[in-house]
Amino acid sequence: MEDAIRVEGLTKRFGSFTAVDDVSFCVKSGEIFGILGPNGAGKTTTLEIIEGLQRPNQGQVSVLGLDVLRQPAQIKARIGVQLQSSAYYDYLSLREILVLLGSFYPKRLAPDPLLKQVGLLDQATQRVKHLSGGQKQRFTVAASLINDPELVILDEPTTGLDPQARRNLWDLIREIHQRGVTVVLTTHYMEEAEALCQRLAIMDRGRLVAVDTPQNLINRLETTYTVKLVVPAPLTEDQIISLNGGVSSIQTVERNTYLLRLHQAPEALDTVLQTIVGSKIRLDHLEIGPVTLEDVFLELTGNELRD
Amino acid sequence: MLPLTLANLKMMARNRSTTFWALFFPLLLVVVFGLFEFDGFGSASLTVVDEAKTPNSQLLIQSLSELEFLRLQNAGGGESAARAALEKGDLDYLLLIPAGFGEAPSPDPGSTSAGVGLLVNANNVEQNQLVEAAVRHLVAESLSKEGPGDGAESVPPSVSPASLSIESVAVTQVRYFDVVLLGLVGLGIMSNSIISIAVKISTYRSQSILKRMLVTPLPIWKYFAAEIISYLMLAVIQAAIILAVGVFAFGAHVPGNLLWLLVLVILGSIVFLNIGFILSAWANTPSAASGMGNAISLPMMFFAGTFFSTASLPWVLPYLAEALPLTPMLSAMRAVSIDSASLWEVWPQLAVLTGWVVVTGLAAIKFFRFS
Numbered sequence: 001m002e003d004a005i006r007v008e009g010l011t012k013r014f015g016s017f018t019a020v021d022d023v024s025f026c027v028k029s030g031e032i033f034g035i036l037g038p039n040g041a042g043k044t045t046t047l048e049i050i051e052g053l054q055r056p057n058q059g060q061v062s063v064l065g066l067d068v069l070r071q072p073a074q075i076k077a078r079i080g081v082q083l084q085s086s087a088y089y090d091y092l093s094l095r096e097i098l099v100l101l102g103s104f105y106p107k108r109l110a111p112d113p114l115l116k117q118v119g120l121l122d123q124a125t126q127r128v129k130h131l132s133g134g135q136k137q138r139f140t141v142a143a144s145l146i147n148d149p150e151l152v153i154l155d156e157p158t159t160g161l162d163p164q165a166r167r168n169l170w171d172l173i174r175e176i177h178q179r180g181v182t183v184v185l186t187t188h189y190m191e192e193a194e195a196l197c198q199r200l201a202i203m204d205r206g207r208l209v210a211v212d213t214p215q216n217l218i219n220r221l222e223t224t225y226t227v228k229l230v231v232p233a234p235l236t237e238d239q240i241i242s243l244n245g246g247v248s249s250i251q252t253v254e255r256n257t258y259l260l261r262l263h264q265a266p267e268a269l270d271t272v273l274q275t276i277v278g279s280k281i282r283l284d285h286l287e288i289g290p291v292t293l294e295d296v297f298l299e300l301t302g303n304e305l306r307d
Numbered sequence: 308m309l310p311l312t313l314a315n316l317k318m319m320a321r322n323r324s325t326t327f328w329a330l331f332f333p334l335l336l337v338v339v340f341g342l343f344e345f346d347g348f349g350s351a352s353l354t355v356v357d358e359a360k361t362p363n364s365q366l367l368i369q370s371l372s373e374l375e376f377l378r379l380q381n382a383g384g385g386e387s388a389a390r391a392a393l394e395k396g397d398l399d400y401l402l403l404i405p406a407g408f409g410e411a412p413s414p415d416p417g418s419t420s421a422g423v424g425l426l427v428n429a430n431n432v433e434q435n436q437l438v439e440a441a442v443r444h445l446v447a448e449s450l451s452k453e454g455p456g457d458g459a460e461s462v463p464p465s466v467s468p469a470s471l472s473i474e475s476v477a478v479t480q481v482r483y484f485d486v487v488l489l490g491l492v493g494l495g496i497m498s499n500s501i502i503s504i505a506v507k508i509s510t511y512r513s514q515s516i517l518k519r520m521l522v523t524p525l526p527i528w529k530y531f532a533a534e535i536i537s538y539l540m541l542a543v544i545q546a547a548i549i550l551a552v553g554v555f556a557f558g559a560h561v562p563g564n565l566l567w568l569l570v571l572v573i574l575g576s577i578v579f580l581n582i583g584f585i586l587s588a589w590a591n592t593p594s595a596a597s598g599m600g601n602a603i604s605l606p607m608m609f610f611a612g613t614f615f616s617t618a619s620l621p622w623v624l625p626y627l628a629e630a631l632p633l634t635p636m637l638s639a640m641r642a643v644s645i646d647s648a649s650l651w652e653v654w655p656q657l658a659v660l661t662g663w664v665v666v667t668g669l670a671a672i673k674f675f676r677f678s
Contacts, residue, residue: 051522053678073524081522087514091318103310104525 002065004029004151004182005050010059012045019045021206022059027151027199032173032183034197036190036297041203043186044084047155050184051081064150077106080149082140084156088128094139095124098146105147118142118172134165141172145181152176154185158192170196190293200293204301217296226295227260227272228253230285242275256284261295308529315537329503329541333495333549340487341557351399351434353377354389359408367404367423367449374441393426400438401426422472429475439473446471485560485645488553490613493637495549496542496572497579497607502600504538504583509596512587517677535580542576543569563644570650571643574660575636581667582632588674607633632667635659 005027012020020042027033035043048054049061052072061068063075088097095111102108115121118138123131131139137157144152157173158166166189173196177183187193193200194214202209202217210217234256235243243260244250251259262268269288276283353371357364372379380398392398403424423446427435511517520530546568553559582603590596609615610624611633628634635656642648642656650657 053518053521073526076522076524081519083515083518083522087516088519089314089318089516091321092314096314096317100310100314101523104520104523106524 002029003027004031004064005033005184006060006062007046007050008060010046010049010061011057012042012049012054013057018206020049020056023203023206023208024059025201025208025211027182027184029150029182030177030180031198032177032185032196034193034200035184035186035203036188036193036200036293037186037203037301038188040205042206043203044155046203047153047184047186051079051153052076077147078150080144080147080152082144082152082154082157084159088139088143090127090129093125093127094120094131097128098143101143102146107148108146109148111146114142114145117145117175119168132165134161134168137161137165137169138172141169141176145176149181151182151184154183156186156188158187158189166192190297194293202297202300209300210296214293217293218291221291221296221299224291225262225269226289226291227262227269228285228287228289229258229260229276229281229283231256231258232282232284235281239279239281242279243272308533311525311530311533312537315533316540319537319541329495329499329545330548332498333491333545334552336491336494337488337549337553337557340484340491341553341559351377351438352380352397353400353402353438354380354392354398355402355404356386356389357404358406359404361408363449364404364408367408367445370445370449371402371442377438377441390426393428396428399428399434400442402442424472424474426474435475443471482560484553484557486641487614488550488557488559488561489640489644490637491553492546492549492572493575493611493633493640494608494613495545496576497633498600498604499545500538500542500576500579501583501586501604502597504534504580505586505590505596505600506593507534508584508587509590510593512676512678513592515678521677531584535577538580539573539576542572546572561644563642563647564649565644567643567648567650568640571636571640571657571660574657574664575632575640578632578636578660578663578667581664581671584671585667585674588671588676607631610634611637613637632660632663 003026005025007026008024010020010023011018023042023046035046037043045054049056050063050068052068052075055069064078066075068075089100092100094115098111098114102111112121112124115124118141120131120135120139120142123135128136128139141152141154141157144154154173158169161169170192173183173185185196197214199211199213200217201211210220212220235258240250243258249261251261253259260272262272275281276286355368355371357368368379371377377400386401386403389398389401393401403426405423408423423442425439425442427438429435508517521527550559550561554561583600586599586603587596590599610628611631612628613633639653639656639660642653643650
């Protein structure tokens with residue numbers, strides 16, 4: 001199947017600042033593809049180039065087989081876009097906004113079934129400002145679907161939502177995906193990327209660090225377990241050094257809370273536990289957990305751990 | 308484009324503050340100027356054409372200039388120009404001092420020295436009585452003296468009827484209210500067009516609504532065309548309401564061709580909308596846009612002659628005032644609607660306005676930014 005998006009050697013500079021630095025990746029038709037990274041990683045700039053809002057300094061981008069620089073109007077007609085924190089007209093109702101947006105497209109859906117799908121049919125005559133945060137985000141997703149697109153691009157769709165609203169939105173995104181729509185989304189929530197995306201691109205400071213399935217990314221890591229310690233009093237230097245013996249890294253999460261990342265379980269786990277007993281470290285809490293995308297991200301990009 | 312235009316109009320109608328401010332301020336001023344009789348206020352203008360140039364005539368002019376309610380104007384073009392000004396209502400009084408005024412009359416009562424002529428605007432009945440009386444008194448006083456150095460003589464002032472003739476001139480009077488009403492139409496359109504488009508676009512930009520439009524296949528010129536068309540419709544409605552209130556509630560007289568007026572309203576609005584687009588590019592927030600809009604429209608309101616003639620401004624200000632886009636718009640609007648001029652007769656103003664449309668349009672395209 002043809003790739004929904006092909007990005008090759010994409011570079012975008014703003015003055016002397018390089019927002020996107022030689023990024024290449026493909027999005028396959030019919031998948032949910034996530035771009036994960038902290039704020040300022042270049043996710044939004046990458047999306048805006050794909051959407052035709054910005055011109056790249058270097059590189060080729062094609063969407064649905066069309067070149068973004070040469071055929072932007074044809075692309076725009078076939079994709080749906082949800083912008084980060086985009087508001088809508090204050091003085092129109094939800095239904096009127098959808099009708100208006102639909103009028104810009106050659107092909108459009110009826111507004112009411114769309115509102116029904118996102119659970120906002122009862123609010124059809126209300127204004128956007130009267131919606132809750134979760135309803136607002138669901139509405140912007142509905143608005144991105146008005147032209148029955150083959151590809152939707154969602155920029156941080158769940159930022160600022162409470163956990164319940166976030167899960168509702170995940171369900172909505174899965175539903176859209178099941179109808180055969182390719183979904184590209186950005187997020188800085190690891191668990192969101194892990195829960196939703198079939199493939200992930202990890203970006204940091206304008207660079208693409210890795211592209212793979214969430215599980216492959218996790219499997220790639222040297223770290224196999226994490227151990228979280230909560231102690232009544234801060235550990236001494238000596239205690240930290242002795243713990244570090246069998247551990248790849250130790251991070252002070254908060255005062256009295258430490259996170260250990262282990263390389264070779266179960267040997268390392270054994271060493272850590274013995275050290276704890278041997279150096280008479282008193283524990284309030286001990287937690288042994290699997291590796292998450294959070295760890296992947298830190299290992300691939302971060303030096304926070306090794307500072 | 309049509310759905311967007313209709314949606315824009317719908318939003319304007321629902322945005323009560325837009326509608327309110329588009330009409331409230333101009334209508335308030337219409338009421339103020341309609342209720343107060345500004346024509347009766349202030350000093351009356353007088354031009355003296357002195358063909359005598361005698362001590363007596365100088366004395367007369369001197370004492371006239373000391374009257375507080377008379378403002379002496381120079382007779383630039385002589386008697387004929389002054390008469391024309393009087394007939395147009397630009398001048399209130401014209402005093403003609405004939406040659407030989409104040410010279411010793413021949414003993415024959417039939418051949419008195421030539422009489423002074425006072426031409427008055429027939430419309431100003433009450434004011435005329437006051438001015439006639441004052442002039443009569445001063446003419447008598449100046450005649451009773453031989454010259455400035457001879458003031459001791461105490462002959463009671465009197466004047467023979469022959470020495471002052473009064474001529475009442477029928478004037479096609481332009482009421483100040485009519486003039487100001489057209490000014491208020493222009494003012495309303497100017498401030499509303501500049502401020503509301505600047506605020507709207509900067510709001511849309513700060514909320515990424517502009518960006519949201521850009522990710523649709525709608526060609527961007529259609530987006531701007533829809534904005535401009537809907538604001539032009541608002542301007543026309545605004546002009547119609549202000550004029551209607553002025554004419555029907557306060558009896559303004561607007562005899563000219565309304566179609567020509569419509570052309571001028573649209574041309575002027577385009578200039579002000581362009582200015583609004585330019586401001587929206589410079590303003591980072593909607594409130595900054597609103598402040599900038601006021602900073603431009605308030606001075607323009609005064610300097611373009613909305614309320615007062617700017618001819619008497621000092622220094623280069625009158626020329627600067629001429630260069631403002633509102634000035635030619637107002638003078639052309641007044642010419643076509645009050646003096647019933649045709650569009651062809653106001654071509655200089657039209658040319659300046661068209662120049663403004665082009666210049667501001669190009670600047671708007673150059674400076675506009677979406678994000």
